[in-house]
Amino acid sequence: MNLLLFAGSEREGTDRVRIRGRRVRHLREVFGAAPGHALPVGEIGGRLGRGTLLSLDGAEALLKVTLERDPPPRLPLVLVLALPRPKMLRRLLRAVAEFGVSELILVNSERVEKSFWQSELLSDQALHDYLLAGAEQARDTRLPAVALRRRFRPFAEDELPALCRGRRALVAHPGAAKPCPASPAGPLLIAIGPEAGFNDFEIGLLQAAGCTPVSLGTRTLRAETALVAALGRLGAPAE
Amino acid sequence: MNLLLFAGSEREGTDRVRIRGRRVRHLREVFGAAPGHALPVGEIGGRLGRGTLLSLDGAEALLKVTLERDPPPRLPLVLVLALPRPKMLRRLLRAVAEFGVSELILVNSERVEKSFWQSELLSDQALHDYLLAGAEQARDTRLPAVALRRRFRPFAEDELPALCRGRRALVAHPGAAKPCPASPAGPLLIAIGPEAGFNDFEIGLLQAAGCTPVSLGTRTLRAETALVAALGRLGAPAE
Structure with a gap:
């Protein structure tokens, strides 16, 4: 996972994203991520940027995201x-x-x-x-x-x-x-x-x-x- | 299998080849081949041509082969x-x-x-x-x-x-x-x-x-x- 992608429906407010499932397991098991961990993120159909992990429990993770770049050309x-x-x-x-x-x-x-x-x-x-x-x-x-x-x-x-x-x-x-x-x-x-x-x-x-x-x-x-x-x-x- | 490949060690005389294993199963199960069935053949490291199935029993098949073409360039x-x-x-x-x-x-x-x-x-x-x-x-x-x-x-x-x-x-x-x-x-x-x-x-x-x-x-x-x-x-x- 070179990029963590999330859907618009996973946004909470302007700069928070709550994710579940496979991506949470990947954060924990492959990245060994803890709060503070930063990684590249993108919104499906939208822009690219950075995310910082705020919290990670059994089933879900909360990230703060800043999107500032357009995705690559098609x-x-x-x-x-x-x-x-x-x-x-x-x-x-x-x-x-x-x-x-x-x-x-x-x-x-x-x-x-x-x-x-x-x-x-x-x-x-x-x-x-x-x-x-x-x-x-x-x-x-x-x-x-x-x-x-x-x-x-x-x-x-x-x-x-x-x-x-x-x-x-x-x-x-x-x-x-x-x-x-x-x-x-x-x-x-x-x-x-x-x-x-x-x-x-x-x-x-x-x-x-x-x-x-x-x-x-x-x-x-x-x-x-x-x-x-x-x-x-x-x-x-x-x- | 677009080509049946055999090894030089599987030759019997100048134009007979006896094969075993996966290729025999493929002849039977995929091609439903019976004696007389003709198919493209090649000798590993050698030339390409036609083979005609002479006999097919449980474990092996005997083919008559004629090799007349060089393989494609590397x-x-x-x-x-x-x-x-x-x-x-x-x-x-x-x-x-x-x-x-x-x-x-x-x-x-x-x-x-x-x-x-x-x-x-x-x-x-x-x-x-x-x-x-x-x-x-x-x-x-x-x-x-x-x-x-x-x-x-x-x-x-x-x-x-x-x-x-x-x-x-x-x-x-x-x-x-x-x-x-x-x-x-x-x-x-x-x-x-x-x-x-x-x-x-x-x-x-x-x-x-x-x-x-x-x-x-x-x-x-x-x-x-x-x-x-x-x-x-x-x-x-x-x-």
């Missing part, structure tokens, strides 16, 4: 991701928040197993918790907006064209002739398929909506590796 | 990685093999927990198995060479300068002014620190050996995310 990227298996999704949610992706759209695809859509991870609370872990890691207060689209075709035909307008829109596709750009300027969109890739029909719809197929190399990477590799290429600063 | 990269926690190491070994990294050197650092060096994952067999999973994924027959260096300073002072010569040598360092290059040509070396980063003394030794600090952006990424992001920048083809 990565202006819409990520369209075929729903991965739950175990992988957990890690990917963290990574997506670490990079500060502005919007994540989890979509269906022929090669997504139907059972993945039953995962408890797709509850608002679980999505929030995993994204929060990534934001804590990267010292950010803002979480990617997440949308679920259980039907690929209506999404690709009715929503995606508008999302692609004004953005450089890409689809990661192993067979593509064009390589994935590095650190392009301006708003982006990238679609990344399931383990076995989008099928030809889906690639056709993505292209019709405005996405250009790009390659991350000739190797067949796991979806998880491909996603983080793509974020590393697109998201890190230009040379 | 990524000419020496990766110097502070030993990560075992759970993370498993995934990183896979990713390193997926990218075809030529050499992996796991090193100590002040901020590496001592207990990580006791992990069973560091046995030759375990390293081999996880690298193999990455090679199967990426349809490669060659595995990264792995070396362990339990003392940082002798490694950095006595071995690293020679490794850096003739290579573009980098160290990922959050504070660096220079961004990490994308798809640079020629042989590379990159050093990546533990979760909390190399300490100043270690960064000094890495620089003295010839490594230039480069940044993957202002965000504090987990070591795992940083490694895959760096491989995505360095390893994918140039625009």
Whole structure:
């Protein structure tokens, strides 16, 4: 926990915050914190600053906070991701928040197993918790907006064209002739398929909506590796 | 398993291969394979081709193989990685093999927990198995060479300068002014620190050996995310 994040609803007055649960355990067990302990804090969706621990009992902690800095800029990227298996999704949610992706759209695809859509991870609370872990890691207060689209075709035909307008829109596709750009300027969109890739029909719809197929190399990477590799290429600063 | 890999010691004559264990279970349970089933095969360290299943009993399978293609090129990269926690190491070994990294050197650092060096994952067999999973994924027959260096300073002072010569040598360092290059040509070396980063003394030794600090952006990424992001920048083809 590089940053202790709290919700606006946890404020008490102008500069007091009362927290519970996992963060209190972390303060005690990992930091061995006692009253007077200072640490970086942030308000979810808001600003960053310093907190000082005023009291810590079994279940809760009271902090005095001073917020004086804006959070880091977002990565202006819409990520369209075929729903991965739950175990992988957990890690990917963290990574997506670490990079500060502005919007994540989890979509269906022929090669997504139907059972993945039953995962408890797709509850608002679980999505929030995993994204929060990534934001804590990267010292950010803002979480990617997440949308679920259980039907690929209506999404690709009715929503995606508008999302692609004004953005450089890409689809990661192993067979593509064009390589994935590095650190392009301006708003982006990238679609990344399931383990076995989008099928030809889906690639056709993505292209019709405005996405250009790009390659991350000739190797067949796991979806998880491909996603983080793509974020590393697109998201890190230009040379 | 995008590729069935076998060892030279599993050959029987010029074109027969007898395999056991996990691969046999995978053939039966995932592929539902019966005699006549054809699939991509490769010899570890050797060539790629096609295999045809001749027989399959409880514990073993016999295949006829024809190898006619060279494996994909290596990524000419020496990766110097502070030993990560075992759970993370498993995934990183896979990713390193997926990218075809030529050499992996796991090193100590002040901020590496001592207990990580006791992990069973560091046995030759375990390293081999996880690298193999990455090679199967990426349809490669060659595995990264792995070396362990339990003392940082002798490694950095006595071995690293020679490794850096003739290579573009980098160290990922959050504070660096220079961004990490994308798809640079020629042989590379990159050093990546533990979760909390190399300490100043270690960064000094890495620089003295010839490594230039480069940044993957202002965000504090987990070591795992940083490694895959760096491989995505360095390893994918140039625009």
